[in-house]
Structure formats: C-alpha cells, structure tokens
Amino acid sequence: MEAYYIIGLAGSILVTIAYVPQTLKTVLTKHTKDLSLAWLLILAVGLFMxxxxxxxISSIPVIFSSGFGFILVFILLIYKLRYG
Amino acid sequence: MEAYYIIGLAGSILVTIAYVPQTLKTVLTKHTKDLSLAWLLILAVGLFMxxxxxxxISSIPVIFSSGFGFILVFILLIYKLRYG
Known part of the structure; x- marks a missing residue:
C-alpha cells in the first residue's frame, strides 16, 4: 500500500468521523443557533446523493463514509429544525 | 455521461459548497459557541490530508473539492479559536 493511498484513506476517515463530536455536542446541548440551516440542508442532500x-458503483468506502456522514448530518438537521 | 456519475458528481459538489453558508454565517455573526472545536480540528486535518x-494522484476534482473545503473549514477554525 502506497503512502499517498494511506494519506488519502486516513483523510477521508477523519473527514467522516469529524461529525461525531459536532453531533454529540448538538445532541447534548440542544443548542443549534450558530449552525447554518442551509449548510445542513445542502450537506444532507449532497451526502444522500x-x-x-x-x-x-458498489464502493464500500464511499457507501460507508457518505452513509455514516448522512446519518450524523440528518440528526443535526432534525435538531436544527426542532431547536432553531 | 451516465446518470449515476452525474449524481455522484452533483453530490460531491453539494457537499463542498454546503460549507459556504456556514462560513458566511460564522463570519457575519462571529458566533461560534455551538460549533464543536473537535469537529473543525479533525475536519481541517482530514481535508488537508x-x-x-x-x-x-493529480485529481483536479479531489484537489478542488478538498482544497476549497479546507479553506472554508480553516476560516471557521480561526473564528472558533478567536471567538470561542
């Protein structure tokens, strides 16, 4: 496995798990005022597509990362719509 | 161009431009309390990698989307560190 491949893979994993602390923070505090509704809406549609x-294309990495990301962003979106 | 390719391309473009409204909102309001620092840190490192x-791999779409995303997230990170 080449170094650049590992860097790309690690980068994509980090980009996906980055949403975990944001989702946890939002769920625990229920504070969503500083989150942009447009950001969450566009991101949810983009990740769904x-x-x-x-x-x-039967790509497990793409399904896993975008599917996992979609679930987290969808949770954020529900909180944003619920708590403003 | 196949339909699934267009859906994938449109999805990746939406995921990238989704950060524009969030960055605008943060820059205009200077309110970052509800943003998770861990989210921004992990995302910045991931997008940089x-x-x-x-x-x-000389991929213009990957360079454009992750480079553009990195710039926006880096701006958010600076505001988060500056305004808490």
Missing amino acids: YSAYGIW | YSAYGIW
Missing part, C-alpha cells in the same frame, strides 16, 4: 452513487 | 492525496 453521494451514498446513492456509492451503492451504484 | 485529502488535498495532499489529490495533488499526489
């Missing part, structure tokens, strides 16, 4: 693409 | 990977 990206997940569909991953299923289509 | 992903950008390096894109340069390595």
Whole structure:
C-alpha cells in the first residue's frame, strides 16, 4: 500500500468521523443557533446523493463514509429544525 | 455521461459548497459557541490530508473539492479559536 493511498484513506476517515463530536455536542446541548440551516440542508442532500452513487458503483468506502456522514448530518438537521 | 456519475458528481459538489453558508454565517455573526472545536480540528486535518492525496494522484476534482473545503473549514477554525 502506497503512502499517498494511506494519506488519502486516513483523510477521508477523519473527514467522516469529524461529525461525531459536532453531533454529540448538538445532541447534548440542544443548542443549534450558530449552525447554518442551509449548510445542513445542502450537506444532507449532497451526502444522500453521494451514498446513492456509492451503492451504484458498489464502493464500500464511499457507501460507508457518505452513509455514516448522512446519518450524523440528518440528526443535526432534525435538531436544527426542532431547536432553531 | 451516465446518470449515476452525474449524481455522484452533483453530490460531491453539494457537499463542498454546503460549507459556504456556514462560513458566511460564522463570519457575519462571529458566533461560534455551538460549533464543536473537535469537529473543525479533525475536519481541517482530514481535508488537508485529502488535498495532499489529490495533488499526489493529480485529481483536479479531489484537489478542488478538498482544497476549497479546507479553506472554508480553516476560516471557521480561526473564528472558533478567536471567538470561542
């Protein structure tokens, strides 16, 4: 496995797990005032489309990262809509 | 161009531009209390590594999306560190 491949893989894993602390913070505090609704809406639609693409091309890394990201962003979106 | 490819491409573009409204909101309001520092730190490192990977494999879409995302997240990170 080449070094650049490991860097790319580690980067994509970090980008995905980065949403865990944000989701935890939002769920625990229920404070969503500083979060942009447009950001969450566009991100949710984008990750949903990206997940569909991953299923289509049968790419487990794409399905896993975008599917996991979608679930977290969807939770954030629900909190944003619920708590403003 | 196949339909699934267009969906994947559109999804990745949406995921990238999603950060524009969040960055605008943060820059305009200077309110960062509800943003998770861990989220921004992990995301910045992940996008930086992903950008390096894109340069390595000479992929313009990867360089553009992760590089653009990195710049926006870096701005958010600076505001978070500055305004808490």
